[in-house]
Each structure stands twice: as structure tokens, then as C-alpha cells.
Amino acid sequence: MSKKKTTEPVGCLAVLLKLVGIDLGRIPTDKTLPFHLRDNFLSxxxxxxxxxxxxxxxxxxxxxxxxxxxxxxxxxxxxxxxxxxxxxxxxxxxxxxxxxxxxxxxxxxxxxxxxxxxxxxxxxxxxxxxxxxxxxxxxxxxxxxxxxxxxxxxxxxxxxxxSKKTVPRTPRVLNGERFCPKCQIPMVQRIASKGMKKGQSFWGCANYPECRETVWGDDSSAV
Structure with missing residues (x-):
């Protein structure tokens, strides 16, 4: 009597990967990955x-x-x-x-x-x-x-x-909208969730966290 072959459930991601020729069951182990430490990191x-x-x-x-x-x-x-x-x-x-x-x-x-x-x-x-x-x-x-x-x-x-330039920190205000002094894009109004100013309103750059320019309350100067 032959034994019934059993298979483990296959996730949706595995099925999709197989459709494009990637079999998760054939991923090489750490010992077979083709990576080696370079000897010339610095010339x-x-x-x-x-x-x-x-x-x-x-x-x-x-x-x-x-x-x-x-x-x-x-x-x-x-x-x-x-x-x-x-x-x-x-x-x-x-x-x-x-x-x-x-x-x-x-x-x-x-x-x-x-x-x-x-x-x-x-x-x-x-x-x-x-x-x-x-x-x-x-x-x-x-x-x-x-x-x-x-x-x-x-x-x-x-x-x-x-010679390092100092970026002006005064935001431009146009039609009631504040623009980041660094990125020149509209700032977003947020509420501080922690720190000494927790609960206070401030304006932050939409590029956060890459840009951390902020303007607190209705003040027109960035801090």
C-alpha cells in the first residue's frame, strides 16, 4: 500500500513567486550564498x-x-x-x-x-x-x-x-500657507505627542524625517 504524499500549505506569496520562476523551497542556505568579503574596500x-x-x-x-x-x-x-x-x-x-x-x-x-x-x-x-x-x-x-x-x-x-552655507530659517507664508524654509514645499500642521511641548500645535515639513524644520503655533520663525 503506497503512502499518501503530503504537502505543506503554500502561502499566496510563494504561489506568486513560483509563477515568475522563484521557488522558496530552493533558496540556498547561508553556506551556499555567493558572497565574500572584499579585500579592497579602500584602495x-x-x-x-x-x-x-x-x-x-x-x-x-x-x-x-x-x-x-x-x-x-x-x-x-x-x-x-x-x-x-x-x-x-x-x-x-x-x-x-x-x-x-x-x-x-x-x-x-x-x-x-x-x-x-x-x-x-x-x-x-x-x-x-x-x-x-x-x-x-x-x-x-x-x-x-x-x-x-x-x-x-x-x-x-x-x-x-x-564656507558652509547657513540655510535661512524663516518660512515663507503665502495665502495663509507656510512653506518650509529648507525645501520650499508646504508645511503640515501637527500636534506634538511627547516632550515639553506635548499637545501643542506646530508646523512641520512634509519631507520629515529627512527634513526636521518646524514652526511652533502661529509664530512665523522656525525653531
Whole structure:
């Protein structure tokens, strides 16, 4: 007498995936996944500059490397500007100096090697520079060399940090509607759910949490 073959219930997602050729029962285990640790996260030139950079900032800032631009910047009105979002999605900045307490980005640093002399790379660099300028975040280009002057680099970084633009924090009011001073889009009225101002009304940017601009009550100045 043959035994009746039993099968486990299959979820709707599994059924849909099978229709497009994906069988959940055939997903490889961790031991067979084709992933390996890269040995060249930083190139020799980037690693050399990284250590010089640490000496130059003397522990005043936190250094992040190979940061995706979409982790630093956001696109206002994303439904209308999806193309711009796509243009930064696969681009990164070599190094990013951040405030050690808040991790707020302060300065982008690009290490320019011989590849930056190519026309396509120059076009890419020009666009990245425009992105940083539009967001009011300075970017510094450092030519890649075999040696660096720590004191000179420190002074250049300090000068670049001083060039950081301050975004005006006074919201524009038009026909009774407040516009975010940072994103220039209409703000949304909300009620604080916690903190010392719990229960109070305030205006917040519709791009929250990417933008945290707020205006409390009927005040016309952002805090």
C-alpha cells in the first residue's frame, strides 16, 4: 500500500513567486550564498589618505568613507523629481566629515586620482559638486599624491568648513500657507505627542524625517 504524499500549505506569496520562476523551497542556505568579503574596500591611495586625514582633523570630527549620496541628501517633491533621486542613488563621496556628537555631515572630500581627468568622470564630478552646492554642503577636492602635508591639509579643511552655507530659517507664508524654509514645499500642521511641548500645535515639513524644520503655533520663525 503506497503512502499518501503530503504537502505543506503554500502561502499566496510563494504561489506568486513560483509563477515568475522563484521557488522558496530552493533558496540556498547561508553556506551556499555567493558572497565574500572584499579585500579592497579602500584602495591603497584611499587608505593612505584616510590616515593622513585622521591626523589632519585631530579627532575633532568623525570620518565616514564611501558614503552614498542618497544617504546624505534627499530630493524635495520626490514624486515630481524622481529622476534627480535616481541620479544620486548610485553615486558616493569618498570621505565625509561629520560632527562627532550629532553625526551631521559637515564636509565632503573627494580624492581625485588620474581617473578624474577623464571627460565622463569630470561630468560626474561637476554634477556632484552641484548637488553639494544646492544643499549648502561644502565639498573639497584633494589631488591624490604619494605624500601629503598634514598641516596644509588641516588648514584647507578648516577653510572649507568655514564656507558652509547657513540655510535661512524663516518660512515663507503665502495665502495663509507656510512653506518650509529648507525645501520650499508646504508645511503640515501637527500636534506634538511627547516632550515639553506635548499637545501643542506646530508646523512641520512634509519631507520629515529627512527634513526636521518646524514652526511652533502661529509664530512665523522656525525653531
Amino acid at each position: 591603497p591611495a584611499e587608505l593612505s589618505f584616510y590616515h593622513v586625514l585622521l591626523q589632519s582633523i585631530r579627532g575633532e570630527y568623525t570620518v565616514c568613507s564611501k558614503v552614498n549620496l542618497s544617504d546624505v541628501f534627499f530630493v524635495s517633491r520626490p514624486n515630481e523629481n524622481q529622476g534627480y533621486r535616481n541620479k544620486i542613488d548610485r553615486k558616493h563621496v569618498d570621505f565625509l566629515l561629520c560632527d562627532s556628537k550629532t553625526m551631521q555631515p559637515l564636509l565632503g572630500i573627494e580624492l581625485d586620482d588620474a581617473s578624474h581627468a577623464k571627460k565622463k568622470r569630470q561630468e560626474r564630478d561637476q554634477f556632484v559638486d552641484q548637488v553639494f552646492a544646492a544643499a549648502g554642503l561644502p565639498i573639497l577636492h584633494v589631488p591624490a599624491t604619494r605624500g601629503y602635508n598634514v598641516s596644509e591639509l588641516s588648514e584647507i579643511i578648516r577653510s572649507s568648513l568655514q
